[in-house]
Amino acid sequence: MKTLKSTATVILLMAAIAVVVAGCASSRSGQVYSRDEARQVQTVENGTVESVKEVVIEGTKTPIGTAAGAVAGGVLGSTIGGGSGKSVAVVIGALAGAAAGTMAEEEITRKPGLEIIVKKDNGQTIVVVQEADVLIADGDRVRIITAADGTTRVSK
Numbered sequence: 001m002k003t004l005k006s007t008a009t010v011i012l013l014m015a016a017i018a019v020v021v022a023g024c025a026s027s028r029s030g031q032v033y034s035r036d037e038a039r040q041v042q043t044v045e046n047g048t049v050e051s052v053k054e055v056v057i058e059g060t061k062t063p064i065g066t067a068a069g070a071v072a073g074g075v076l077g078s079t080i081g082g083g084s085g086k087s088v089a090v091v092i093g094a095l096a097g098a099a100a101g102t103m104a105e106e107e108i109t110r111k112p113g114l115e116i117i118v119k120k121d122n123g124q125t126i127v128v129v130q131e132a133d134v135l136i137a138d139g140d141r142v143r144i145i146t147a148a149d150g151t152t153r154v155s156k
Contacts, residue, residue: 034151042147047120049140049154055129057113058106065105066098073097116154118144128154 077093112132119125146152
């Protein structure tokens with residue numbers, strides 16, 4: 001019974017960590033500004049969308065998912081066997097958990113995106129990739145907003 005409680009605790013801990021990791025992922029949205037971008041001068045240029053292509057923005061790969069998975073895998077591995085077999089199970093569980101945690105973090109934080117090619121009014125053509133949370137189509141007139149750090153977004 002004690003092992004079942006420990007396993008349930010680890011699973012709940014992993015779920016909480018997954019929620020935190022997903023919440024900590026920085027946004028690549030055209031509608032979300034970071035705290036550093038607020039109240040800062042940004043340049044605005046106008047242009048016309050030449051094409052839009054759906055892409056995938058890969059998720060984050062931080063040590064958080066790896067570490068959480070390793071801990072969970074190690075704890076689950078400790079419930080198997082006894083003696084030196086138990087030690088081997090802990091190591092194998094920790095390694096498998098680390099790999100699973102890394103993959104889970106990347107999958108949880110992955111986002112659909114858009115590759116937007118814009119011909120600016122000055123004749124220059126640029127490409128901006130951002131989250132697919134704004135409906136942008138070929139031929140749309142858009143604003144290209146660029147922050148001092150080079151962060152660029154396309155907005156209608």
